Amino acid sequence: MSDLLFAAIVFTLACYVLAMALALVRMVRGPSAQDRVLAMDLIWTVGMLLLLVLAIRYRNSAYFEAALLIAIFGFVSSASMAKFLLRGEVIE
Amino acid sequence: MNEAVSLWIEVPVALLLAMSGVFTLLAAVGLVRFKSFFQRMHPPALAFSLSSWCVTLASILYFSAQDDKLSLHAWLIIIFLSLTVPVTTILLARTELFRTRRPGQAARSTSPPGSGPH
Numbered sequence: 001m002s003d004l005l006f007a008a009i010v011f012t013l014a015c016y017v018l019a020m021a022l023a024l025v026r027m028v029r030g031p032s033a034q035d036r037v038l039a040m041d042l043i044w045t046v047g048m049l050l051l052l053v054l055a056i057r058y059r060n061s062a063y064f065e066a067a068l069l070i071a072i073f074g075f076v077s078s079a080s081m082a083k084f085l086l087r088g089e090v091i092e
Numbered sequence: 093m094n095e096a097v098s099l100w101i102e103v104p105v106a107l108l109l110a111m112s113g114v115f116t117l118l119a120a121v122g123l124v125r126f127k128s129f130f131q132r133m134h135p136p137a138l139a140f141s142l143s144s145w146c147v148t149l150a151s152i153l154y155f156s157a158q159d160d161k162l163s164l165h166a167w168l169i170i171i172f173l174s175l176t177v178p179v180t181t182i183l184l185a186r187t188e189l190f191r192t193r194r195p196g197q198a199a200r201s202t203s204p205p206g207s208g209p210h
Binding site for chain 1: 099102103106107109121124129136144148151154155163180184186188190
């Protein structure tokens with residue numbers, strides 16, 4: 001692995017960690033519940049991208065399965081939380 | 093098999109990875125800085141579509157060059173993401189609409205409290 005690709009991977013991982021921290025800020029102080037769901041949606045997507053970058057870093061394609069699992073469970077959790085917010089307020 | 097990938101492959105891979113990092117950071121900054129919820133729904137789409145495409149293309153390029161065969165299994169992630177992200181987006185938009193249009197409350201927070209029908 002050349003120095004260029006290593007520097008690019010380090011830069012990308014730093015950007016991802018900073019993006020997750022900013023999304024965490026929105027999740028903590030979000031005025032409504034759907035803001036928090038949206039911030040969590042961004043956080044799991046960035047975590048999945050981080051695993052894909054680590055797959056390139058360590059030249060190991062076993063990270064793809066973990067990324068696919070994160071995508072599946074993240075979608076299920078986001079959709080169920082949005083559905084709960086939708087129905088819970090309508091029923092009450 | 094595990095020999096070094098040539099520079100002609102590593103330069104586009106590095107560019108795609110750096111692009112995805114920059115766009116993800118822009119998405120998070122927009123998520124923090126925008127004012128209303130419907131404005132805040134737009135920046136994460138940058139991370140869902142553009143950054144994911146960049147990382148997927150980079151990994152396909154890198155692993156294809158490393159293994160000397162076309163390895164397309166990273167497409168699964170981008171296909172799945174492009175199927176599921178609009179569902180979540182529509183559910184969240186409908187949630188915002190329903191939760192701000194409850195009876196006995198103003199539709200938006202622009203009107204002063206107490207002026208609506210109680």
